[in-house]
Amino acid sequence: MDTMNLVGTDDTPNVILDAANSKFELSGRSLPEDVAAFYKPILSWMEAFAETVPDKITFDFKLNYFNTASSKMILDILLKLEEMNEDNDKVTIRWHYPSNDEDMKEAGEEYADMVEVPFEMIEY
């Protein structure tokens, strides 16, 4: 699997999808002009990755802002992870949120409620 490594900008997040080193991360800020175009390659990568039947994976979300259009795409990533989580012990989501950001914490709790994947909530 090729590694995907996108450096974030003022409206797009950092993306690391690295199967070889088992590092998966979405961090920073997400309000791209064309949300679907930005997230499509990420979802395709996840799709291909799922087919390799990976071992345990931990996916880190460390966003400090995302708009509602991005929130839909984040759910799509989580649903992909849910699909990979066959036996309920393969995938862990680490949801990092700033210590003074109740909304970001709540967003993580709401996602945890929507998908059947274990969530770890981590304050930073």
Added chain:
Amino acid sequence: MLLENIKTGTFLEFVYDFYKKMKENEISLVYEGEITHQITKAFTAMAEKNLESQKVDSSVQKKVFHVMVECLQNISKHTDKINDEQEPHGIFIVSRNKESYFITTGNILTNEKSASLRKSLELVNSLDKEGLKDAYKKQIMGGELSSKGGAGLGLIDIAKKTGNKFEYHFLPIDDNFSFFILISKVSL
């Protein structure tokens, strides 16, 4: 016309009145024109800087930032044009008083869209925190991204995060169009 007004001083008076009105209402930003992604980025960056320098609580800063992003994206995605030549325009205002920040938008909509938007706003305003959470969940799980890249979540999410009701008006323009004004409030 403008030159004439300047000569007679009415334009200069207008500028001074406008300045005073802005000060009175603590308006930090007024914009009329096309709303693009670049404009959205510029305004939100500016607001972030201002809020930081005013030592506004960081959770309030984030809420104001979020409401601005969602409102600007709503205008850029949903504004209708009365004639074909112009790109869709809107007005965007950020103001505050002692208790709150206000993000006000105004844009033209077809009467058909106005009617369905009015229904959505009535519904969102009728919901409490739990109701908004449920509506958000239903929409994000059931909805698809529209061709314009919207998730149909903006208004629900603003109401959920601010904990305030929207104020809104549809001013009739003619048989086909209305001017839609939406005021979102972020409490300090």
